[in-house]
Amino acid sequence: MFIPVNRPLLNGNEKKYLNECIDSGWISSEGPFVERFELMFAKKIEKKYAISVSNGTAALDLAIEALGISAGDEVIMPSFTIISCINQIIRCSAVPILLDCDPFTFNMNVEEIEKKITKKTKAIMVVHIYGMPVDMDPVLRLAKKFNLFIIEDASEVLGQDYKGKPCGSFGDISTFSFYSNKHITTGEGGMVAVNNKALADTCKGLRNLCFNPKKRFVHNRLGWNMRMTNIQAAVGVAQLERIEEFIKRKRDIGKRYNKLLNGLPNIQLPVKKNEIAENIYWVFSLVIERANPMTAETAIKKFFAKNIGCRPFFYPMHMQPVLKKKGFFRNETFPNSESLYKHGFYIPSGLGITDNEIEIVADAAWEIFN
Numbered sequence: 001m002f003i004p005v006n007r008p009l010l011n012g013n014e015k016k017y018l019n020e021c022i023d024s025g026w027i028s029s030e031g032p033f034v035e036r037f038e039l040m041f042a043k044k045i046e047k048k049y050a051i052s053v054s055n056g057t058a059a060l061d062l063a064i065e066a067l068g069i070s071a072g073d074e075v076i077m078p079s080f081t082i083i084s085c086i087n088q089i090i091r092c093s094a095v096p097i098l099l100d101c102d103p104f105t106f107n108m109n110v111e112e113i114e115k116k117i118t119k120k121t122k123a124i125m126v127v128h129i130y131g132m133p134v135d136m137d138p139v140l141r142l143a144k145k146f147n148l149f150i151i152e153d154a155s156e157v158l159g160q161d162y163k164g165k166p167c168g169s170f171g172d173i174s175t176f177s178f179y180s181n182k183h184i185t186t187g188e189g190g191m192v193a194v195n196n197k198a199l200a201d202t203c204k205g206l207r208n209l210c211f212n213p214k215k216r217f218v219h220n221r222l223g224w225n226m227r228m229t230n231i232q233a234a235v236g237v238a239q240l241e242r243i244e245e246f247i248k249r250k251r252d253i254g255k256r257y258n259k260l261l262n263g264l265p266n267i268q269l270p271v272k273k274n275e276i277a278e279n280i281y282w283v284f285s286l287v288i289e290r291a292n293p294m295t296a297e298t299a300i301k302k303f304f305a306k307n308i309g310c311r312p313f314f315y316p317m318h319m320q321p322v323l324k325k326k327g328f329f330r331n332e333t334f335p336n337s338e339s340l341y342k343h344g345f346y347i348p349s350g351l352g353i354t355d356n357e358i359e360i361v362a363d364a365a366w367e368i369f370n
């Protein structure tokens, strides 16, 4: 039987709450689960306001627009991330300024930020990658010193802490995704979170076409329809009720793999913990070290041949054909990001995986790499 890279766990109150949506007829974004989910979520990540949206990409688009980032503004961000982070920066003719990443935590090199700051810099976009948090103290210090916004993409680290405070609590705007491979899922879905009331109102307007509260079909600004439905939010509430249990299980999956794969030749396993945090293993990554000439692409094919789904690492932003075509990043190289793409991939570790499946995957890894 095929073991997919991710299988979500939907065996809490999901069906019960979904039935409530159907029975009550509240299936659009106007139903009661939306507000319930937002309030619960804000509390969890210690923000005053959480505003649900249709997905994590929309959350990032909205963050850029809500902060008023526009043509010519510079945004410092990692190269090793998903395209969602850069889309709206490009679309609004702002300028992405990239950073390379750490080869072990995969997170952006925060010590490189200061030398990239110019008069045009408007924001630092922090993206916590694969389960370990970015070192936030230097980012917070620089943002304060140079009066910059922080956009914190915590899509991959809901439930993770940085020095005792929740990831996602640090940004002027923080963003989240609830795609089915995330720590909690709504199928598709996302959230932005802020502390500032005026910014919260801006976000609420932007996600709902900027309807004028007094004259409904008169618009003073262009927004989007990024509304989350009551059906999605119902699943979100049921999932968020179990977040502590989910994070515990993710750590347990990570520990099991670490134990079973310990000593796998020429393979870099994920960081277990560092001085900042203990890994929550959003994904369980393998990086093939130089001594083994196999690429991640070949390794993934070998796992697939054994009925095991795997995914490659992110393709760095500075190498993206769509951005190259537009003239970005012409002579820029970020060696760690490039090497991670070539040599890194991740194995099944979704919340629905069984301990037996973990053993099957680990056995396959030994056969492939030994």
Ligand SMILES: Cc1ncc(COP(=O)(O)O)c(C=O)c1O
Binding pocket: 055, 056, 057, 058, 082, 084, 085, 127, 128, 153, 155, 156, 176, 177, 178, 179, 188, 189, 190
């Ligand atoms: C860090 C990060 N940001 C944003 C997104 C985009 O979220 P979505 O797929 O919900 O649009 C993802 C999705 O995997 C992600 O990992």
